[in-house]
Amino acid sequence: MxxxxxxxxxxxxxxxxxxxxxxxxxxxxxxxxxxxxxxxxxxxxxxxxxxxxxxxxxxxxxxxxxxxxxxxxxxxxxxxxxxxxxxxxxxxxxxxxxxxxxxxxxxxxxxxxxxxxxxANNLVKPLEFPLIALVVSGGHTNLFYMPEDYKFKHLGGTLDDAVGEAYDKVARVINVPYPGGPLVDKLAHTGVDTYKLPLPLNDNSYNFSFSGIKSAVINLVHNEKQKGKEINKANMATSFQNRVVEILTKKTMHALKEYNVTNLIVAGGVAANSGLRESLTKECQANDVNLIIPEIKxxxxxxxxxxxxxxxxxxxxxxxxxxxxxxxxxxxx
Amino acid sequence: MKYLFIDSATATLVVAVVVNGEIKYLFNEKVGTDMSSAIMSKISMAFDQAGIVPQDLDKIFAVNGPGSFTGIRVGLTVAKTMAWSLKIPVVPISSLEVIASGTPSSNNIALIDARRGFVYAGGYDKDLTNIFRDKYILLKDIDQQGTYISYDNIVSAIKPNIDILKIIRKHEREPGINPHRLNPNYLKLTEAEENLNKQND
Structure with a gap:
């Protein structure tokens, strides 16, 4: 039945x-x-x-x-x-x-x-175990290891802002309307990586921190304003997105290697981010990892x-x- | 006729089942902030002790405010979901009317502390006829005379002694409303809405 x-x-x-x-x-x-x-x-x-x-x-x-x-x-x-x-x-x-x-x-x-x-991925294709899951959204940024159905090991998460939250805040600072995440993603494809922003929490843990890079963006915007200049929105979007995507990709790929896993699931609203999709697709192909990202809906x-x-x-x-x-x-x- | 009564607008949770004009179960106690955990087991117990099931209900009487925003929503979501799903009417009741219900004086002023000097206030006579409409007001600005009644520590207020049967008798003949349209009566905008309105003024 x-x-x-x-x-x-x-x-x-x-x-x-x-x-x-x-x-x-x-x-x-x-x-x-x-x-x-x-x-x-x-x-x-x-x-x-x-x-x-x-x-x-x-x-x-x-x-x-x-x-x-x-x-x-x-x-x-x-x-x-x-x-x-x-x-x-x-x-x-x-x-x-x-x-x-x-x-x-x-x-x-x-x-x-x-x-x-x-x-959500199970509605598209049955989950294959073991797997690593990267859950990224406006409220969450987490990495999990799953040996089998409904068994979750939390590897790490954000220590402050969620990744989507950081996108929305950066969007506000560079004057992109709410919800800014998808628009910053779009802008990022039209700019050049010119701004010196830090790679956030670049360590060996599976934790993330996005409040530092968000503050760095805010400071740059304010500094330019004081000089009577404006930042280049597209270039700022590109610089910000590149750093965020780099650290998410780096830690996710590290988890796959450490747990010797070849299935990766990306989930949550930020899984719709094209920069993240491109970066993970490239790395997963290079490392023979089966990448599953559900449809946007x-x-x-x-x-x-x-x-x-x-x-x-x-x-x-x-x-x-x-x-x-x-x-x-x-x-x- | 079989009725369920729910009031979760203040820290005192009230759940009652009334069958043919007789109270078969009454819970009327302070549960504080644990409303969402407490309410379902009390409702479950109410049906058990009354020897009926939800499908037997003819009508639900549900307090829709004013009071604690979250508290109101907890009880009202139960009432709304139950009435919608069982296809029975639901009658919204004022939390202030409940507070005033058992006090025999002819001028009852029911109060709920709304912080920063404000209260939710409503005037009811001994038959629960509304003397002045429920409102959000500075306590010191209330100019009506009467007996102050409140669960909260408000100067000169006496404690409520609620009368569920009196409330039900008064509202029993009301047809009730479509459960989809049963919503809280907060009497107060959210801070975000107030600020936005100020900006737009």
């Missing part, structure tokens, strides 16, 4: 629900993005995000069931992102999931947001990936009871 997971994801500024069959097949997904609203404020405002989630949660759930032509009776279990993320946002999805699990007496599966990003936050991950958590019996709480920060184990 097939397993149908109803998944809910509200960890940041997307209200999303999805129904996933056997961890691999997407039956229906609805994603309601709040991006346009938050653009007015230059970034995600947590309280506004929470307010929009509660306004839309039942509409998104209904549309998902209608799209799938299913009722709650067809659902095997309910998966939900419990963390990490914005606590007020997480709580809306969590409470809706707990309520449905309670009413219909269905198993409740707590899913870590990063596990979701990794398993699976890179950004969505509930389909939570349903995919939730299926494997469910098979391992990793369930929660109705006391399940949301966690703003939580390590994936």
């Amino acid at each position: 097939s397993t149908y997971i109803l998944a809910i994801e509200t960890s940041c500024d997307e209200t999303s629900a999805s129904i996933i069959k056997d961890g691999r097949e997407e039956i229906a997904t609805v994603i309601l993005s709040q991006m346009k609203t938050h653009a007015n404020y230059g970034g995600v405002v947590p309280e506004i995000a929470s307010r929009m989630h509660i306004e839309n949660i039942t509409l998104v759930l209904e549309e998902t069931l209608v799209k799938a032509n299913m009722t709650m009776d067809d659902i095997t279990a309910i998966a939900v992102t419990y963390g990490p993320g914005l606590i007020g946002s997480l709580l809306i999805g969590l409470m809706a999931a707990k309520t449905l699990a309670f009413i219909y007496n269905k198993p409740l599966i707590p899913v870590h947001h990063h596990a979701g990003h990794i398993y 699976y890179c950004t936050d969505n509930a389909a990936m939570i349903g995919a991950a939730g299926y494997y958590a469910y098979k391992l019996g990793r369930l929660a009871d109705l006391d399940l709480n949301a966690k703003a920060s939580e390590e994936l184990k």
